């Protein structure tokens with residue numbers, strides 16, 4: 001018997017049956033990662049400030065109040081989903097219940113937004129850098145969710161873009177130097193104070209980088225990391241996040 005042939009064809013059949021022809025969330029037959037029913041359950045961040053992607057209520061391209069007062073230090077911000085409903089549920093399940101299987105559908109949705117933005121008109125960044133959790137939190141949870149997500153993001157872009165895919169290292173050049181209270185428990189002012197001296201950058205930084213995080217809340221973490229990356233040599237920093245929350249004060 002030709003075991004080689006048997007194993008590869010059977011494994012491929014099982015793989016196709018398990019993963020490719022099913023929706024990742026509800027397991028209904030689907031040629032895409034998500035069936036149309038599950039895709040419709042996400043709240044897309046369509047009404048947002050063009051600079052910082054903060055969800056806004058107007059139906060025009062109005063820049064939000066905060067960006068009018070002071071423009072963000074990053075150059076591009078892409079945040080396809082609102083942090084609520086199904087998105088919030090899946091990200092919490094990944095973070096607190098180790099349900100890593102939900103990373104793929106969220107990263108697929110982010111990649112769709114990235115392809116729509118960069119397409120043939122904008123140059124892709126040449127390096128993906130993720131915002132890491134503190135070593136203590138990683139130890140508590142057993143993994144760093146942003147690193148897992150960034151790895152999935154890199155693998156997906158590698159399949160789509162081949163040689164054009166940005167470089168990626170599992171060791172983020174951004175290091176967290178002190179443990180801080182969870183950002184969502186603090187006011188905007190406290191959050192900014194809280195960021196001072198929390199992160200540092202070690203290692204080579206490309207001229208055009210993509211800075212990845214799972215959720216963008218006030219934006220203060222990503223703003224301080226952008227400033228550090230620019231100090232370390234980046235000329236352009238593009239923010240890539242799965243979801244954006246509106247400010248508490250909005």
Ligand SMILES: [Zn+2]
Nearest residue numbers: 023026035038
């Ligand atoms: Zn589904």
Ligand SMILES: [Zn+2]
Nearest residue numbers: 049052064067
């Ligand atoms: Zn804004």
